Amino acid sequence: MQAEHETERHPALRAATELSAIIGADRLRTPEGREALAADLIVEPRNADELSKIVFKCEVDGITLAPLGGARTLAEIRRTHVTLGVSLARMSRIVDYEPEDMTVTAEAGITLGALNQALAANRQHLPLDPPDPSSVTIGALIGASKAGPLRLTEGGVRDLMIGVRFVGHGGRIVRGGGRVVKNVTGYDLMKVMSGSFGTLGVVIEATFKVRPMPERYTIAMLSCRDPATAFEAAARIHDALPLIHLEVASPGIAQNLGVARDRFGVIVGFCGNRAEIDYQSDKIRALAGDAEVEVVRLASALRLYQRLRDFTLPVPGISARIATLPASLHRSLQDCAAEFCAHAGCGVAELFMPGELAADEAAKLVARWREVAAVARGHLRLLSAPPAIRGGLDFFGAPGDGVLALSRRLKAAFDPVGIFNPGCFIGGI
Amino acid sequence: METNGSGASPIDEHLRAELRAIVGENAIVQRTSELKVYECDGWTIEKSRPDLLVMPRTTAEVSAVLKALHKRKIAFVPRGAGTGLSGGALPIQAPVMICTSRMNRILAIDLANRRVEVESGVVNLHVSNAVKADGYFYAPDPSSQMACTIGGNIAENSGGPHTLKYGVTTNHVLAVELVLPDGGIVELGGPVEDRWGYDLVGALIGAEGTAGIVTRATLKLLREPEARQTLLAIFPDVESATRAVSATIAAGIIPGAIEMMDRLIIRAVEAAFHIGLPDDAEAVLIIELDGLAAGMDERLVRVCELVRGCGAREIRIARDEAERANIWQGRKRAFGAVGRLAPNYATQDGVVPRTRLPQILRAIAAIAEHYRLRIGNVFHAGDGNIHPIVLYDERDPDEVRRAIEAGRDILKACVQLGGSLSGEHGIGAEKIQEMPLLFSPDDLMVMTELRRVFDPDGRSNPNKIIPTPGACVEVTTPHRQAAL
Ligand SMILES: Cc1cc2nc3c(=O)[nH]c(=O)nc-3n(C[C@H](O)[C@H](O)[C@H](O)COP(=O)(O)OP(=O)(O)OC[C@H]3O[C@@H](n4cnc5c(N)ncnc54)[C@H](O)[C@@H]3O)c2cc1C
Ligand SMILES: Cc1cc2nc3c(=O)[nH]c(=O)nc-3n(C[C@H](O)[C@H](O)[C@H](O)COP(=O)(O)OP(=O)(O)OC[C@H]3O[C@@H](n4cnc5c(N)ncnc54)[C@H](O)[C@@H]3O)c2cc1C
Numbered sequence: 045m046q047a048e049h050e051t052e053r054h055p056a057l058r059a060a061t062e063l064s065a066i067i068g069a070d071r072l073r074t075p076e077g078r079e080a081l082a083a084d085l086i087v088e089p090r091n092a093d094e095l096s097k098i099v100f101k102c103e104v105d106g107i108t109l110a111p112l113g114g115a116r117t118l119a120e121i122r123r124t125h126v127t128l129g130v131s132l133a134r135m136s137r138i139v140d141y142e143p144e145d146m147t148v149t150a151e152a153g154i155t156l157g158a159l160n161q162a163l164a165a166n167r168q169h170l171p172l173d174p175p176d177p178s179s180v181t182i183g184a185l186i187g188a189s190k191a192g193p194l195r196l197t198e199g200g201v202r203d204l205m206i207g208v209r210f211v212g213h214g215g216r217i218v219r220g221g222g223r224v225v226k227n228v229t230g231y232d233l234m235k236v237m238s239g240s241f242g243t244l245g246v247v248i249e250a251t252f253k254v255r256p257m258p259e260r261y262t263i264a265m266l267s268c269r270d271p272a273t274a275f276e277a278a279a280r281i282h283d284a285l286p287l288i289h290l291e292v293a294s295p296g297i298a299q300n301l302g303v304a305r306d307r308f309g310v311i312v313g314f315c316g317n318r319a320e321i322d323y324q325s326d327k328i329r330a331l332a333g334d335a336e337v338e339v340v341r342l343a344s345a346l347r348l349y350q351r352l353r354d355f356t357l358p359v360p361g362i363s364a365r366i367a368t369l370p371a372s373l374h375r376s377l378q379d380c381a382a383e384f385c386a387h388a389g390c391g392v393a394e395l396f397m398p399g400e401l402a403a404d405e406a407a408k409l410v411a412r413w414r415e416v417a418a419v420a421r422g423h424l425r426l427l428s429a430p431p432a433i434r435g436g437l438d439f440f441g442a443p444g445d446g447v448l449a450l451s452r453r454l455k456a457a458f459d460p461v462g463i464f465n466p467g468c469f470i471g472g473i
Numbered sequence: 474m475e476t477n478g479s480g481a482s483p484i485d486e487h488l489r490a491e492l493r494a495i496v497g498e499n500a501i502v503q504r505t506s507e508l509k510v511y512e513c514d515g516w517t518i519e520k521s522r523p524d525l526l527v528m529p530r531t532t533a534e535v536s537a538v539l540k541a542l543h544k545r546k547i548a549f550v551p552r553g554a555g556t557g558l559s560g561g562a563l564p565i566q567a568p569v570m571i572c573t574s575r576m577n578r579i580l581a582i583d584l585a586n587r588r589v590e591v592e593s594g595v596v597n598l599h600v601s602n603a604v605k606a607d608g609y610f611y612a613p614d615p616s617s618q619m620a621c622t623i624g625g626n627i628a629e630n631s632g633g634p635h636t637l638k639y640g641v642t643t644n645h646v647l648a649v650e651l652v653l654p655d656g657g658i659v660e661l662g663g664p665v666e667d668r669w670g671y672d673l674v675g676a677l678i679g680a681e682g683t684a685g686i687v688t689r690a691t692l693k694l695l696r697e698p699e700a701r702q703t704l705l706a707i708f709p710d711v712e713s714a715t716r717a718v719s720a721t722i723a724a725g726i727i728p729g730a731i732e733m734m735d736r737l738i739i740r741a742v743e744a745a746f747h748i749g750l751p752d753d754a755e756a757v758l759i760i761e762l763d764g765l766a767a768g769m770d771e772r773l774v775r776v777c778e779l780v781r782g783c784g785a786r787e788i789r790i791a792r793d794e795a796e797r798a799n800i801w802q803g804r805k806r807a808f809g810a811v812g813r814l815a816p817n818y819a820t821q822d823g824v825v826p827r828t829r830l831p832q833i834l835r836a837i838a839a840i841a842e843h844y845r846l847r848i849g850n851v852f853h854a855g856d857g858n859i860h861p862i863v864l865y866d867e868r869d870p871d872e873v874r875r876a877i878e879a880g881r882d883i884l885k886a887c888v889q890l891g892g893s894l895s896g897e898h899g900i901g902a903e904k905i906q907e908m909p910l911l912f913s914p915d916d917l918m919v920m921t922e923l924r925r926v927f928d929p930d931g932r933s934n935p936n937k938i939i940p941t942p943g944a945c946v947e948v949t950t951p952h953r954q955a956a957l
Contacts, residue, residue: 144719145826167725202675203644216915224824226641226856226896228630228679229911230938231920235675239668256725286764316768323767367667371585390666422665443669446659450926451671457922470670
């Protein structure tokens with residue numbers, strides 16, 4: 045029969061037919077926007093049990109799947125489509141929020157923006173701040189271990205996630221951790237799932253520690269002639285004060301943020317009571333050397349912070365994240381010769397190379413950046429590249445053999461059939 | 474006397490000779506009388522002696538030792554200082570114990586990057602002491618920090634009073650060198666902040682020695698806060714003290730530490746150290762604020778207002794370092810003070826959401842009454858991490874049984890209140906039977922699969938954390954070797 049022949053040729057069609065029978069056709073749809081770059085078919089389960097059935101079925105039939113939020117990361121890293129994209133758009137409730145305990149449990153489909161909106165009623169927030177939080181789901185936040193300027197004091201997903209539920213191989217619904225802020229009961233599945241890029245299962249719910257919003261948030265902007273002055277001033281300030289974030293931006297980016305013109309910008313975020321704000325502002329001026337200092341407060345500080353957090357390359361080009369020893373970052377960034385926004389206190393920076401590079405040039409550039417990172421005992425991960433050249437680029441690079449062997453064993457243990465977002469993580473996992 | 478719950482020892486002359494060749498004669502202990510020291514950790518209810526103890530000095534020696542054991546399929550148990558409180562270093566069908574006490578060098582201090590690299594047998598406090606003069610510290614500060622090792626801290630994911638603000642061990646370890654149970658050496662993580670690929674370091678921390686032996690670690694250092702204020706608040710009842718904990722944190726103030734002691738502990742501490750705690754106080758809180766000197770007074774005034782508003786009848790503020798040390802001495806040596814009240818005690822480590830502290834303290838009081846036991850509470854109140862100290866006398870088998878059952882009831886109450894079995898001491902041998910209260914068979918299976926990634930044959934510290942059918946022995950009375 046014609047129809048049968050069609051489904052034979054298109055695994056997505058076959059999957060669609062069979063999954064419809066299990067969970068209903070209204071749970072399936074065609075991919076939209078960026079999703080189309082990563083998956084053939086989108087499924088939107090309504091609860092853990094439906095997802096469990098889907099995963100079970102996929103494993104039996106060897107259907108590949110990948111959890112997706114905005115599909116931003118997935119569209120960048122996947123070379124071939126998975127059959128099924130799992131959207132958690134219909135699993136986006138806040139399950140439990142206890143302001144006094146300062147913990148929140150939410151389904152993974154909720155966006156960071158929506159979650160923080162709810163927490164803001166109690167002057168609390170989840171201090172993880174990738175660009176554009178209103179379009180980042182908690183699932184994507186965890187999967188790609190996203191972070192922003194606040195990582196300096198708050199750490200990353202791994203430091204704030206205290207409980208997790210995910211659907212793993214065989215459709216098992218698995219829980220790790222709990223709802224208490226300190227917990228060593230059982231193995232730390234939160235760490236396993238954070239930054240696992242959908243390769244070990246689908247996170248459906250997570251519990252986080254939340255924080256009080258900073259009091260009297262203030263930013264000091266320094267504009268410096270050369271990178272050495274900027275990094276030295278940043279280091280002096282970091283050494284003297286308990287900051288909440290500390291960025292150094294190259295001239296192109298400093299200008300875009302409105303921090304400095306033709307100069308390197310240092311953006312210092314801090315908070316506290318009145319006496320502390322005054323003391324810190326004075327101290328920063330004293331430590332700034334001959335850099336010009338401007339202090340902005342409250343609403344203006346927040347607006348600048350949002351521009352800083354949301355900055356992405358406005359034109360086609362390559363962006364990457366480099367991690368080095370903090371004291372080596374300045375030198376490494378010089379060697380990379382790109383525009384950058386550095387989280388100076390952490391030794392992490394986003395690199396930007398605008399322009400239309402040919403595939404081989406791009407590969408050479410990334411290889412050179414990776415060498416620079418390795419010299420500083422670190423590594424580099426690509427964040428985005430133009431569609432035309434993505435295919436030839438290795439987004440993650442490969443860590444050493446010992447680590448890779450353990451990583452393969454971890455993947456095999458959690459995904460023996462190899463259905464979860466296969467083939468695009470470190471070492472081709 | 475039979476050791477180790479197993480039959481004939483698998484350790485033969487060949488193995489002894491091979492181990493001697495690796496570590497040398499004086500790094501092996503095999504005389505029963507000398508092994509007695511190693512028959513338990515700080516969880517003294519159960520005892521079991523290893524057949525042999527090895528004390529390697531280097532990663533290469535650890536690797537060679539594990540290869541020798543791997544060839545023969547012999548299980549082993551890692552041990553640091555043996556201060557663990559959940560029987561983590563108790564050998565259960567693990568004939569060989571490997572102790573890291575001789576691997577105690579601080580390898581590199583890198584202040585510019587706020588990193589320190591240590592061998593796993595380094596004592597926790599030695600790390601902070603090494604960088605103190607330069608104004609840095611290593612944040613996780615278990616009350617046992619004068620003795621416990623970084624390797625033990627990594628295995629248990631240890632915390633301490635100051636982890637309320639600064640986080641526990643896993644938030645401060647960037648890299649580890651691990652010798653896998655087959656003897657292979659692998660470097661996990663790195664000195665930089667971003668993790669590369671899976672967070673294997675995170676997966677290993679808290680694995681309680683079931684993933685091989687950690688030989689080195691790269692730790693993060695923090696800058697010493699510019700100023701500190703330590704206060705002691707005295708309350709007429711436990712409830713108002715717990716309210717003060719919530720009120721302070723709800724006001725957006727995260728102190729460096731908030732610790733609580735109840736009446737039994739207050740009296741024991743006072744009897745031992747005479748620090749001037751009132752005899753009729755029902756609860757005290759130690760609150761330590763840290764940060765910039767500039768805003769400290771304002772913050773202190775605010776906290777005092779909040780605490781007084783919750784019913785504190787007296788607040789004492791440490792005027793100098795000596796007074797601060799005096800306040801902390803009462804807290805850090807509370808366990809020692811309790812040691813004078815009864816021949817033995819067992820410390821529990823449940824956690825509840827902070828707002829459930831009043832309920833759990835009431836539940837503990839009821840359990841104490843039911844089992845006719847004395848139970849004191851000294852704990853990390855800011856984290857909701859309780860430490861009921863159950864007093865007993867090991868010469869009275871019925872009291873031992875009641876102490877064990879009371880401990881279990883407390884853990885059940887924690888779980889019922891939305892909490893967990895252990896905040897920082899680990900599951901070990903002690904709480905293994907309680908794991909199903911919290912986790913489903915699927916959860917436990919996945920955790921087992923994770924463990925097998927590191928240790929496919931289950932030879933590194935077997936019979937810990939996850940109950941395995943058949944291997945577990947119901948603990949109702951002291952077993953293995955009676956604690957006589
Ligand atoms: C250093 C610092 C200091 C701060 N100080 C203060 C302060 O003093 N006072 C204060 O009030 N806040 C403060 N905040 C909080 C900050 O203003 C909030 O986090 C706010 O949410 C950020 O808003 P945004 O416009 O950047 O929107 P985003 O960060 O992008 O996220 C909020 C977005 O989510 C969107 N959204 C809302 N609901 C949903 C939904 N259901 N689904 C999808 N999207 C949704 C909204 O449209 C909004 O655009 C501070 C934050 C930081 C980091
Ligand atoms: C008085 C007192 C107070 C305490 N206070 C606290 C506190 O405030 N916070 C807290 O968290 N804990 C506390 N503890 C518990 C204990 O000190 C910690 O669990 C500590 O981390 C154990 O370290 P250790 O070196 O003694 O390890 P051990 O007891 O020797 O071993 C603990 C576990 O670690 C494993 N292990 C040890 N070294 C290694 C290694 N190199 N590689 C792999 N596995 C290894 C062992 O197999 C075992 O499972 C306290 C204990 C006492 C006695």
